[in-house]
Amino acid sequence: MQHLNFSQSSYHHLPIIGYHHSPMMDKFGIPRQPNLVALKSHIEFVTPFDNPDAFLGIEQYSHLWVLWQFHQNKSQPTFHPKVRPPRLGGNEKMGVFATRSMYRPSNIGLSVVQLDKLEINHHKAVLHIIGADMVDKTPILDIKPYIAFADNIANANSGYMQIPSIKIVTFHPKFNQKIQDLILNHQITYDDVNIIEQLVAQDPRPAYRQHEVDNCYFMRYKNLDIGFFMNQHHEMVMDDIKMIDLSK
Amino acid sequence: MQHLNFSQSSYHHLPIIGYHHSPMMDKFGIPRQPNLVALKSHIEFVTPFDNPDAFLGIEQYSHLWVLWQFHQNKSQPTFHPKVRPPRLGGNEKMGVFATRSMYRPSNIGLSVVQLDKLEINHHKAVLHIIGADMVDKTPILDIKPYIAFADNIANANSGYMQIPSIKIVTFHPKFNQKIQDLILNHQITYDDVNIIEQLVAQDPRPAYRQHEVDNCYFMRYKNLDIGFFMNQHHEMVMDDIKMIDLSK
Numbered sequence: 001m002q003h004l005n006f007s008q009s010s011y012h013h014l015p016i017i018g019y020h021h022s023p024m025m026d027k028f029g030i031p032r033q034p035n036l037v038a039l040k041s042h043i044e045f046v047t048p049f050d051n052p053d054a055f056l057g058i059e060q061y062s063h064l065w066v067l068w069q070f071h072q073n074k075s076q077p078t079f080h081p082k083v084r085p086p087r088l089g090g091n092e093k094m095g096v097f098a099t100r101s102m103y104r105p106s107n108i109g110l111s112v113v114q115l116d117k118l119e120i121n122h123h124k125a126v127l128h129i130i131g132a133d134m135v136d137k138t139p140i141l142d143i144k145p146y147i148a149f150a151d152n153i154a155n156a157n158s159g160y161m162q163i164p165s166i167k168i169v170t171f172h173p174k175f176n177q178k179i180q181d182l183i184l185n186h187q188i189t190y191d192d193v194n195i196i197e198q199l200v201a202q203d204p205r206p207a208y209r210q211h212e213v214d215n216c217y218f219m220r221y222k223n224l225d226i227g228f229f230m231n232q233h234h235e236m237v238m239d240d241i242k243m244i245d246l247s248k
Numbered sequence: 249m250q251h252l253n254f255s256q257s258s259y260h261h262l263p264i265i266g267y268h269h270s271p272m273m274d275k276f277g278i279p280r281q282p283n284l285v286a287l288k289s290h291i292e293f294v295t296p297f298d299n300p301d302a303f304l305g306i307e308q309y310s311h312l313w314v315l316w317q318f319h320q321n322k323s324q325p326t327f328h329p330k331v332r333p334p335r336l337g338g339n340e341k342m343g344v345f346a347t348r349s350m351y352r353p354s355n356i357g358l359s360v361v362q363l364d365k366l367e368i369n370h371h372k373a374v375l376h377i378i379g380a381d382m383v384d385k386t387p388i389l390d391i392k393p394y395i396a397f398a399d400n401i402a403n404a405n406s407g408y409m410q411i412p413s414i415k416i417v418t419f420h421p422k423f424n425q426k427i428q429d430l431i432l433n434h435q436i437t438y439d440d441v442n443i444i445e446q447l448v449a450q451d452p453r454p455a456y457r458q459h460e461v462d463n464c465y466f467m468r469y470k471n472l473d474i475g476f477f478m479n480q481h482h483e484m485v486m487d488d489i490k491m492i493d494l495s496k
Contacts, residue, residue, distance in 0.1 A: 012317050012389060014354040016258045033398035049353060054329035056343035060407025065358060067315075069260050081302035095304035097391040105297060106262040106390040110313060110358070112399055141260060142354040143345040148404040149412050150281035151360055156396040159308025164397050 018045035020068065020138040023195075025246075027072060027135050029204040029219030029226075032086060033100070034111035035131040036164055037198040042119075043127045043140050050124040058118055058127075063146035066132065068109045069139040070102040079105060087160060090207030109134065112146055168235045169201045175238045187243065188224065196221055200228050200236045216240070266293035268316065268386040271443075273494075275320060275383050277452040277467030277474075280334060281348070282359035283379040284412055285446040290367075291375045291388050298372040306366055306375075311394035314380065316357045317387040318350040327353060335408060338455030357382065360394055416483045417449050423475075423486045435491065436472065444469055448476050448484045464488070 022041035024030050031037050043066070044050070058064070082093040083101040096104050116128035127143065171179075182188040196219075203210060205217055213232050216239060218225045227240030270289035272278050279285045291314070292298070306312070330341040331349040344352050364376035375391065419427075430436040444467075451458060453465055464477045464487060475488030 010264045010387070011261050012264060012355070012387070013259050013261050014356065016260060017353055033395060035398050035401070048327045048329075051327075051329040052343075054327075054343045054345050056330060056341065056346060057407070058343060058346035060405070061346070062403070062405035063401050067354065067356060067358070079296045079299075079302075081296075081299040082304060093304065095300075095302045095306060097302050098304060098306035098309070098393055100392055100395065104390060105265055106315065107260070108262065108315060108356075108390055110315070110392060112401060139258070139260070142352060142356055144348055144358060145346055145406065145409070146401060146404050147281060147348065147409045148401070148406045149409065150283050152400055152402065152404060153283070153311050153360060153394060153396070154400065154402070155310070156394050156400060157308070157310035158393065158396045159305070161393070161395045161397065 014141055015049075016046065016069065016139040016141065017049035017143075018043045018140040020132065020134045020136065020140060022132060022134065022136040022138075023192075023222045024134075024220075025136050025222070026220045028217075029199050029221070030135055031133045031199065031202050033164070034113055034133045036133075036202065037195060038114075038130050039132060039195055039199070040116065040128065040130055041132050041134070042129065043143075045125050045127075045140075052120050052123065052125045055118050055125045055127070058115065058143075058145070061115055061145040063112055064115050064127075064129065065142075065144040065146055065151075066111045066113055066129070066134070066140060067142040067144075068111070068134055069141060070107045070109055071137075071139050072135065073102055073107055076103060084207070086207035087165065088207070089210070108141065109138075112151075165203070166201050167203050167230070169197050170231075170235050170237050172237055172239045175241060178241045182241065182243075192221070196226055197238070200226070200238060203230070203236060205230070220244075262389055263297075264294065264317065264387040264389065265297035265391075266291045266388040268380065268382045268384065268388060270380065270382065270384040270386075271440075271470040272382075272468070273384050273470070274468045276465075277447050277469070278383055279381045279447065279450050281412065282361055282381045284381075284450065285443060286362075286378050287380060287443055287447070288364065288376065288378055289380045289382070290377065291391075293373050293375075293388075300368050300371065300373045303366050303373045303375070306363065306391075306393070309363055309393040311360055312363050312375075312377065313390075313392040313394060314359045314361055314377070314382070314388060315390040315392070316359070316382055317389060318355045318357055319385075319387050320383065321350055321355055324351060332455070334455035335413060336455070337458070356389065357386075413451070414449050415451050415478070417445050418479075418483050418485050420485055420487045423489060426489045430489065430491075440469070444474055445486070448474070448486060451478070451484060453478070468492075
């Protein structure tokens with residue numbers, strides 16, 4: 001990653017302690033906040049941070065904070081104070097510090113995830129998590145336990161972000177047929193189909209295109225390209241599924 | 249800050265966007281988690297991050313995440329996988345990623361605070377906050393809104409960190425007399441006394457000394473040194489208060 005160039009600023013330098021491994025191979029389709037879709041993924045740590053001792057006692061927590069790097073951001077040579085949040089339709093601008101936008105000076109993402117299990121594999125720690133909103137290969141900067149009495153603000157007011165935005169999902173008959181074939185051939189599981197449905201319900205299309213009807217988009221999940229579109233009733237229609245050769 | 253030297257690691261570099269200003273001049277006495285004491289403080293931002301546009305819309309949130317730097321840490325040339333959390337009495341060890349210990353590879357602290365108000369002062373943004381667990385002059389790395397539907401995990405299990413540890417506080421008669429004099433001379437307010445009481449209730453003494461009886465400690469708040477000790481009934485006794493000359 002290159003340095004931003006803010007001449008009056010000091011810098012903090014911190015090591016990348018591990019990398020995220022997820023069925024979400026591309027940014028497109030990833031939920032816009034953590035903890036919305038029960039997507040399973042895991043984090044492998046870099047030596048010396050993979051030492052199992054560093055995770056001693058972590059199983060007593062149900063949830064963890066993950067601090068990570070928006071590593072796919074294009075570099076921004078100057079500071080942009082305002083961004084266009086997808087939830088506001090991509091037209092209205094807000095201050096970057098009033099959003100969770102990826103385009104921020106720190107390039108640091110913050111996600112609460114559920115702890116699935118700690119695995120020790122050849123004396124190295126692997127953390128299995130549920131609900132991450134991070135793409136495959138995301139660099140990890142820190143893991144901290146979620147401490148309910150401090151972090152859980154029952155009466156927090158989140159303005160326009162009060163409730164998640166979810167759309168109804170329907171399955172096209174030809175999609176159903178393809179899914180059945182893939183399940184029979186053990187190329188996909190019912191769990192996968194359930195996760196894919198939840199991902200599509202988030203409506204991953206860019207904010208400024210969320211009024212487009214009948215225009216098909218593809219989302220990559222594992223070695224599958226999932227086609228979907230929004231119909232005239234504003235339902236997301238699962239339309240197509242294609243296996244792809246990731247070795248190419 | 250100097251680089252840690254982990255030969256196999258890559259690094260992330262991020263700018264310090266501002267500095268925290270707090271009545272808590274020293275680390276000793278700061279609550280061990282955010283949001284426990286309604287301590288008021290503020291953050292001044294560094295150019296160009298002080299641009300008011302970068303905070304547009306932030307008033308719609310009641311709470312914010314602050315990412316900050318543990319800048320007073322002594323540098324650690326090697327990675328220490330285990331730490332001794334104060335809540336476990338300072339004897340038992342846990343993995344650093346299973347704690348909020350300041351001694352972690354990232355040196356990044358994460359605190360939820362209440363948003364008091366955004367002030368624009370000479371076209372520069374100043375964020376007034378409540379409940380920070382950061383010392384005066386702490387470098388700030390990022391501000392993000394608290395989004396309840398993602399961050400508020402109602403059923404989170406936090407192991408031994410289920411409830412905050414609070415002690416009963418009593419006022420020694422000579423302390424009461426000194427407080428009355430300071431209030432009459434407008435050198436302290438009832439709000440200050442209330443905050444100081446809450447800070448002492450957290451028992452700021454080091455974990456391995458939390459069984460000491462009658463041993464007096466001093467905590468610095470603004471230009472005051474506050475003396476307190478634990479009595480035989482395990483109550484915190486507010487014992488002394490001294491004005492100090494910060495210009496020396």
